[in-house]
Amino acid sequence: MNVVLAKTETAHAKSDIKSDILAVARDRLPGTGKVADLRRQALEAHERLGLPHRRIEDWKYTDLRVLMREVLPLAGAPDAAALKRAAAALKLHAIAGARRVVLVDGVFAPSLSETSDLGKDIGIRTLHEVLEAGDAALQAQLFSPDNSDAMVALNSAMMTDGIVIEVADNAVVPRPLHIVHIASGAAPAAMFTRSLIRIGRHASATLVESYIGAEDAKAYQVHDSLIVAIGDGARLDHVRLIEDSREAFNISSAVVTLGANAHFNTFGMNTGSLVSRYQAVIVVAGEGSRVETNGVNLLNGRQHADTTLFLDHAVPNCSSNEIFRAVLDDRGHSVFQGRIIVRPKAQKTAAKMMTRALLLSDEAEADNKPELEIFADDVTCGHGATTGALDDSLLFYLRARGLPEKEAQALLILAFVGEAIESIANDALRELASLAAQRWLAARS
Amino acid sequence: MSLLEVKNLQVRVEEREILHGLSLTVNPGEVHAIMGPNGSGKSTLSHVIAGKPGYEVTGGEILFKGEDLLEMSPDQRSAKGVFLAFQYPVEIPGVATMTFLRTALNAQRKARGESEFSTPDFLKKVRSVAASLNIPQDMLRRGVNVGFSGGEKKRNEILQMALFEPSLCILDEMDSGLDIDALRVAADGVNALRSPDRAMVVITHYQRLLNYIVPDFVHVMSKGKVVKSGGKELALELEASGYAQFEDAA
Ligand SMILES: Nc1ncnc2c1ncn2[C@@H]1O[C@H](COP(=O)(O)OP(=O)(O)O)[C@@H](O)[C@H]1O
Ligand SMILES: [Mg+2]
Numbered sequence: 001m002n003v004v005l006a007k008t009e010t011a012h013a014k015s016d017i018k019s020d021i022l023a024v025a026r027d028r029l030p031g032t033g034k035v036a037d038l039r040r041q042a043l044e045a046h047e048r049l050g051l052p053h054r055r056i057e058d059w060k061y062t063d064l065r066v067l068m069r070e071v072l073p074l075a076g077a078p079d080a081a082a083l084k085r086a087a088a089a090l091k092l093h094a095i096a097g098a099r100r101v102v103l104v105d106g107v108f109a110p111s112l113s114e115t116s117d118l119g120k121d122i123g124i125r126t127l128h129e130v131l132e133a134g135d136a137a138l139q140a141q142l143f144s145p146d147n148s149d150a151m152v153a154l155n156s157a158m159m160t161d162g163i164v165i166e167v168a169d170n171a172v173v174p175r176p177l178h179i180v181h182i183a184s185g186a187a188p189a190a191m192f193t194r195s196l197i198r199i200g201r202h203a204s205a206t207l208v209e210s211y212i213g214a215e216d217a218k219a220y221q222v223h224d225s226l227i228v229a230i231g232d233g234a235r236l237d238h239v240r241l242i243e244d245s246r247e248a249f250n251i252s253s254a255v256v257t258l259g260a261n262a263h264f265n266t267f268g269m270n271t272g273s274l275v276s277r278y279q280a281v282i283v284v285a286g287e288g289s290r291v292e293t294n295g296v297n298l299l300n301g302r303q304h305a306d307t308t309l310f311l312d313h314a315v316p317n318c319s320s321n322e323i324f325r326a327v328l329d330d331r332g333h334s335v336f337q338g339r340i341i342v343r344p345k346a347q348k349t350a351a352k353m354m355t356r357a358l359l360l361s362d363e364a365e366a367d368n369k370p371e372l373e374i375f376a377d378d379v380t381c382g383h384g385a386t387t388g389a390l391d392d393s394l395l396f397y398l399r400a401r402g403l404p405e406k407e408a409q410a411l412l413i414l415a416f417v418g419e420a421i422e423s424i425a426n427d428a429l430r431e432l433a434s435l436a437a438q439r440w441l442a443a444r445s
Numbered sequence: 446m447s448l449l450e451v452k453n454l455q456v457r458v459e460e461r462e463i464l465h466g467l468s469l470t471v472n473p474g475e476v477h478a479i480m481g482p483n484g485s486g487k488s489t490l491s492h493v494i495a496g497k498p499g500y501e502v503t504g505g506e507i508l509f510k511g512e513d514l515l516e517m518s519p520d521q522r523s524a525k526g527v528f529l530a531f532q533y534p535v536e537i538p539g540v541a542t543m544t545f546l547r548t549a550l551n552a553q554r555k556a557r558g559e560s561e562f563s564t565p566d567f568l569k570k571v572r573s574v575a576a577s578l579n580i581p582q583d584m585l586r587r588g589v590n591v592g593f594s595g596g597e598k599k600r601n602e603i604l605q606m607a608l609f610e611p612s613l614c615i616l617d618e619m620d621s622g623l624d625i626d627a628l629r630v631a632a633d634g635v636n637a638l639r640s641p642d643r644a645m646v647v648i649t650h651y652q653r654l655l656n657y658i659v660p661d662f663v664h665v666m667s668k669g670k671v672v673k674s675g676g677k678e679l680a681l682e683l684e685a686s687g688y689a690q691f692e693d694a695a
Contacts, residue, residue, distance in 0.1 A: 392498070396498065396519065397531070397534070397537070398537075398549070399519035399520045399523070400496070400497075400522075400529055400531075401523055401553075401609075402523040402524055402549045402550070402552040402609070403549055404518075404520045404552065404556075405518070407548070407552060411548060412540070414540075415537065415538065419539060
């Protein structure tokens with residue numbers, strides 16, 4: 001019996017992605033020599049693993065063999081019509097005053113981007129450029145996420161474009177940098193992007209990532225990844241807003257490294273896409289650093305969103321705080337997996353994780369898996385989780401004051417997610433997240 | 446036309462009948478007091494009028510301005526002019542009092558087909574009412590009732606009453622948990638809202654409140670019914686003799 005099962009498993013793994021995909025897409029994938037070798041290794045790793053499934057511990061709740069079934073072919077480069085559809089979609093999501101880089105169907109779109117007056121403090125290049133002609137060290141860094149995760153490996157093999165941002169030492173960049181991923185909807189296809197942001201010592205910057213689809217874009221796949229390196233004494237404020245089409249897939253990974261006395265404030269909100277997974281590894285490698293990683297999932301219909309965070313405290317005197325909220329209607333399914341490791345040397349670590357789910361329907365599901373592995377003895381670590389419905393007595397109070405049912409619910413839901421949104425340090429970004437939540441609530445009523 | 450007509454109301458909660466045929470008629474401009482021992486069904490009556498879910502009306506009717514109130518949702522009742530000042534106002538963390546007041550007022554106005562209040566007009570009105578009730582501005586910035594003392598919660602109810610200008614105000618145990626000074630401030634707030642086209646139903650266990658809000662009519666409730674009605678002197682009579690005589694009558 002076991003043998004048969006194992007056999008099926010292997011056969012399955014092979015069928016996920018055509019092995020000749022690299023050959024087919026070769027002329028679209030930047031880089032030769034070493035870069036091409038690294039791609040091939042990554043593809044081999046992906047093919048060995050196949051799409052993640054429920055028996056892979058990390059993917060327990062998000063079985064891509066069931067939910068996604070296959071990786072779609074690489075999206076074609078956008079033509080004029082695609083850019084026009086993307087431009088229309090961008091209107092709602094553009095941030096006033098931000099520097100904007102737009103990726104349409106996974107390809108940098110200069111005509112929709114706004115990167116004037118960069119000055120000396122900040123360098124922006126495309127991934128395409130860097131893989132074609134960048135220095136070897138930077139290329140190596142772009143391939144640093146390891147291939148043990150099948151979807152990271154796939155992304156390494158297939159990354160077509162993305163943005164490489166370098167903020168100089170001591171630079172204070174007040175204007176947010178906004179990376180907008182737009183699916184133009186030409187045909188169901190997959191886009192593979194990878195971006196990198198390096199914040200120099202004692203520098204600070206703000207990065208926003210938005211994921212959206214043009215009006216007709218439906219069942220597309222976004223495969224994205226982000227590499228973040230925050231230097232000593234530096235700070236990055238980071239917001240991710242997933243507002244993809246409700247039939248889309250969004251599989252994103254991030255690897256973040258903090259130096260000493262660095263600060264990373266990150267917030268993610270997921271209101272779009274059918275199936276999404278955000279997996280982030282945050283390594284606190286320098287003493288005296290601080291991480292705040294917070295998120296909100298607002299899901300309905302059959303939406304499934306998985307946030308899997310791994311916080312690695314390797315050194316003493318650091319703190320991390322995770323606040324996560326999920327609001328689930330219909331058959332919405334939210335997954336939060338939060339793993340924190342406090343290594344033996346990481347004394348005086350303060351690590352906290354709090355997740356709460358609000359179920360608006362009997363069929364909604366929230367899975368929460370906290371894991372604390374603590375190997376140092378002088379630390380304060382804790383986690384908590386709650387799941388519940390809206391409080392009837394609060395709802396009645398609001399309705400007795402004239403609020404119709406949906407409006408009363410909306411006010412309570414906003415208050416519930418507000419606890420996480422409040423953690424966004426930047427006023428304008430907090431407003432942006434709040435508006436995204438309000439859009440979800442408005443669409444509900 | 447009467448403002449409120451409760452006719453032979455029978456109400457069950459979880460299979461148990463709590464109100465056994467209660468009748469009450471309230472006309473515009475009148476202040477009615479409902480007195481009765483704990484558990485006699487006073488809060489149940491106020492909840493059923495406001496439309497709280499969980500109560501099964503098995504008989505009788507409630508007319509408000511001639512319309513069937515029981516057919517309306519709680520928010521529709523509010524927009525029509527029913528206001529219940531709760532015995533136990535809830536705390537709503539994360540919803541700023543100001544936001545709540547504005548959202549509620551505009552929802553009521555929208556339901557009535559009226560235009561939204563402009564922000565400056567709204568702020569001016571809230572500030573002046575709050576000042577008259579000794580409600581400090583910083584309370585308005587906090588979450589609804591969050592961290593408010595018992596007295597502050599009650600004053601917040603009266604603030605809403607003043608702001609929404611309902612035609613029927615039901616005050617459920619407004620005096621509970623208030624010291625004499627707080628009671629006086631709250632009662633002054635209520636008295637300021639007395640008007641020929643607004644009626645009030647003041648529910649209380651103790652006669653004390655009625656020294657400050659003087660009723661036109663007093664009803665004694667016991668075991669889910671009105672067992673005696675009279676003028677304000679009935680309250681004094683109760684003060685002297687207690688509820689025991691009515692327990693038997695019911
Ligand atoms: N939700 C409920 N479930 C069960 N019994 C209730 C509920 N609410 C009220 N009751 C019962 O109904 C009776 C009247 O209660 P209530 O209306 O609160 O009285 P009062 O306000 O006069 O003190 C009491 O016996 C009380 O126990
Ligand atoms: Mg009561």
